[in-house]
Amino acid sequence: xxxxxxxxxxxxxxxxxxxxxxxxxxxxxxxxxxxxxxxxxxxxxxxxxxxxxxxxxxxxxxxxxxxxxxxxxxxxxxxxxxxxxxxxxxxxxxxxxxxxxxxxxxxxxxxxxxxxxxxxxxxxxxxxxxxxxxxxxxxxxxxxxxxxxxxxxxxxxxxxxxxxxxxxxxxxxxxxxxxx
Amino acid sequence: xxxxxxxxxxxxxxxxxxxxxxxxxxxxxxxxxxxxxxxxxxxxxxxxxxxxxxxxxxxxxxxxxxxxxxxxxxxxxxxxxxxxxxxxxxxxxxxxxxxxxxxxxxxxxxxxxxxxxxxxxxxxxxxxxxxxxxxxxxxxxxxxxxxxxxxxxxxxxxxxxxxxxxxxxxxxxxxxxxxxxxxxxxxxxxxxxxxxxxxxxxxxxxxxxxxxxxxxxxxxxxxxxxxxxxxxxxxxxxxxxxxxxxxxxxxxxxxxxxxxxxxxxxxxxxxxxxxxxxxxxxxxxxxxxxxxxxxxxxxxxxxxxxxxxxxxxxxxxxxxxxxxxxxxxxxxxxxxxxxxxxxxxxxxxxxxxxxxxxxxxxxxxxxxxxxxxxxxxxxxxxxxxxxxxxxxxxxxxxxxxxxxxxxxxxxxx
Numbered sequence: 001x002x003x004x005x006x007x008x009x010x011x012x013x014x015x016x017x018x019x020x021x022x023x024x025x026x027x028x029x030x031x032x033x034x035x036x037x038x039x040x041x042x043x044x045x046x047x048x049x050x051x052x053x054x055x056x057x058x059x060x061x062x063x064x065x066x067x068x069x070x071x072x073x074x075x076x077x078x079x080x081x082x083x084x085x086x087x088x089x090x091x092x093x094x095x096x097x098x099x100x101x102x103x104x105x106x107x108x109x110x111x112x113x114x115x116x117x118x119x120x121x122x123x124x125x126x127x128x129x130x131x132x133x134x135x136x137x138x139x140x141x142x143x144x145x146x147x148x149x150x151x152x153x154x155x156x157x158x159x160x161x162x163x164x165x166x167x168x169x170x171x172x173x174x175x176x177x178x179x180x
Numbered sequence: 181x182x183x184x185x186x187x188x189x190x191x192x193x194x195x196x197x198x199x200x201x202x203x204x205x206x207x208x209x210x211x212x213x214x215x216x217x218x219x220x221x222x223x224x225x226x227x228x229x230x231x232x233x234x235x236x237x238x239x240x241x242x243x244x245x246x247x248x249x250x251x252x253x254x255x256x257x258x259x260x261x262x263x264x265x266x267x268x269x270x271x272x273x274x275x276x277x278x279x280x281x282x283x284x285x286x287x288x289x290x291x292x293x294x295x296x297x298x299x300x301x302x303x304x305x306x307x308x309x310x311x312x313x314x315x316x317x318x319x320x321x322x323x324x325x326x327x328x329x330x331x332x333x334x335x336x337x338x339x340x341x342x343x344x345x346x347x348x349x350x351x352x353x354x355x356x357x358x359x360x361x362x363x364x365x366x367x368x369x370x371x372x373x374x375x376x377x378x379x380x381x382x383x384x385x386x387x388x389x390x391x392x393x394x395x396x397x398x399x400x401x402x403x404x405x406x407x408x409x410x411x412x413x414x415x416x417x418x419x420x421x422x423x424x425x426x427x428x429x430x431x432x433x434x435x436x437x438x439x440x441x442x443x444x445x446x447x448x449x450x451x452x453x454x455x456x457x458x459x460x461x462x463x464x465x466x467x468x469x470x471x472x473x474x475x476x477x478x479x480x481x482x483x484x485x486x487x488x489x490x491x492x493x494x495x496x497x498x499x500x501x502x503x504x505x506x507x508x509x510x511x512x513x514x515x516x517x518x519x520x521x522x523x524x525x526x527x528x529x530x531x532x533x534x535x536x537x538x539x540x541x542x543x544x545x546x547x548x549x550x551x552x553x554x555x556x557x558x559x560x561x562x563x564x565x566x567x568x569x570x571x572x573x574x575x576x577x578x579x580x581x582x583x584x585x586x587x588x589x590x591x592x593x
């Protein structure tokens with residue numbers, strides 16, 4: 001109406017305005033409806049509820065490792081030996097493709113906690129079981145494309161671009177760790 | 181109508197190789213449509229839109245649903261509680277099914293009133309009846325999936341209909357079940373078929389539209405429009421805007437149901453998990469099946485009831501050859517108009533009877549209603565074609581408006 005008054009035009013402006021307003025309203029409506037249909041594919045509430053777990057680590061002997069499932073992914077918890085810790089600490093950071101000090105990757109130095117998913121293409125590296133191939137650096141070895149990780153879970157050789165990630169965690173007490 | 185000449189060179193380049201723009205122009209923009217269509221002509225496009233909504237919400241639900249007797253009920257409850265907006269998408273799907281039938285029933289009665297099934301639109305009409313059948317099968321199988329008490333016992337009762345077939349009935353039912361009762365195998369195949377059927381419906385709808393666009397829409401006056409004359413207007417913008425307005429009104433009702441009364445049209449017993457050892461006190465199908473259910477129960481014979489129920493749809497297939505009157509619109513057929521409204525009331529009566537327990541007065545009313553339903557199509561319509569004297573038809577669809585004859589816009593009585 002206002003536009004008609006301004007231009008003094010009989011029909012065109014008003015019709016154009018209505019067309020635009022209709023299209024705009026339709027676009028907003030479709031957008032508003034589209035969001036729930038997109039959001040439904042995000043993790044549901046029951047999935048999010050399982051995003052935090054607590055693990056008892058008292059039974060892991062020195063030199064042993066366990067694998068727990070957290071958010072659908074394996075988490076490696078290794079009780080490192082003194083030798084392994086020593087090896088991880090003394091390496092020259094300049095030799096690492098993804099430099100990071102061992103101290104930044106652990107809370108308690110004897111327990112190394114990692115997300116056990118190779119940073120190359122998502123395979124699970126070997127090295128958790130006693131008989132496993134552990135790679136040239138005594139940590140883990142990914143059988144898919146030959147990435148070698150050291151005793152701090154850092155990439156040393158092979159196609160993987162980054163170190164095995166350290167998940168968010170905290171020690172609730174001496175024997176319990178909470179992931180997530 | 182190949183006057184379409186797009187100005188955009190890219191559109192022109194594509195259209196020369198893949199004529200999709202000229203196709204859309206021919207069928208959605210320039211498409212000549214009778215200028216006197218009333219709001220009852222909104223329901224066809226509305227049904228098409230609901231079909232899209234049902235497919236979109238259904239595919240979404242299938243991402244979270246588990247078709248297994250041990251998990252189905254809980255997976256639906258998980259959709260309601262845990263999945264982001266799952267409650268909304270499920271309520272859209274549930275209430276969309278109800279409104280789909282509301283819209284399609286109005287669409288069908290529109291066709292009945294204005295004689296849209298008559299030559300040359302018989303195949304258009306028959307495809308529509310096929311769509312109705314496919315919708316009923318889809319809705320039935322969809323209702324089984326949540327695996328509530330009504331799901332289970334509805335599935336049991338409906339599949340047992342086939343046991344009425346002489347000799348091979350029992351074997352057919354076991355074949356349908358894939359077991360000796362409605363069980364996991366049944367649930368699995370119902371899910372697979374429930375996912376398939378909407379796409380069958382899409383195919384039928386495409387054929388329905390091809391048949392429609394062969395001769396174009398019927399109109400409230402029921403006489404042929406003269407192509408390229410003053411009788412028709414282009415589909416866009418006149419009917420795109422009218423359909424959009426109707427869609428807006430429809431969405432208000434739809435949203436009202438989804439957000440304020442999502443379970444109003446459903447049955448509370450379906451929120452109890454299926455129990456093969458306990459039948460609910462009263463098995464009631466969803467409201468859109470009630471008239472057919474009443475016809476099933478009206479015949480005191482198992483096979484007879486099943487035949488009558490399927491016959492109530494089958495009779496629609498041959499309707500174009502039962503009603504031989506050359507006049508389409510009820511506006512010009514005073515007696516037909518009267519009997520049309522009696523048929524509407526009869527269908528409502530049957531729907532009411534279908535929801536009542538099969539005892540006492542309801543049995544009699546169901547039988548009277550069933551008898552009248554078939555009499556309407558098999559006796560009254562053929563007789564009317566011979567006996568009725570229609571009112572004089574106008575010479576053009578503009579006549580009743582400009583020439584001062586009886587108003588013909590709405591079937592108001």
